[in-house]
Amino acid sequence: MVDKGRTDKIKGKAKELAGKATSDHEQEFEGKLEKARGEAKKIRGETRERAEKAMRRESRRDRG
Template identity: 60%
Template structure:
């Protein structure tokens, strides 16, 4: 998960487009699911980073945290 969902989004887009070209609705749906999974990983990564920053800030400045 180092790329925070970028790979899932790219893979999903490719799957969706392949499904569109071939008329395979299931593959299109799988592609959209992969894209949604990638976006969710991206949002989770941002939230985790914000939590790490807040924790670090609170440890460095304990009076500001209260």
């Protein structure tokens, strides 16, 4: 199963909250970056899945 960035988003949120709780702006920022990385992975995974699905449909149409 593909993670699609979920792990990065969860870890990022945890880092961000820890940074806020301790007033550690660097850790808070790192958390935000990690969440953004997770979102990018999610979008990339979804786009890849759509492209693969479209290719399979096209392939079946060519054979049929």
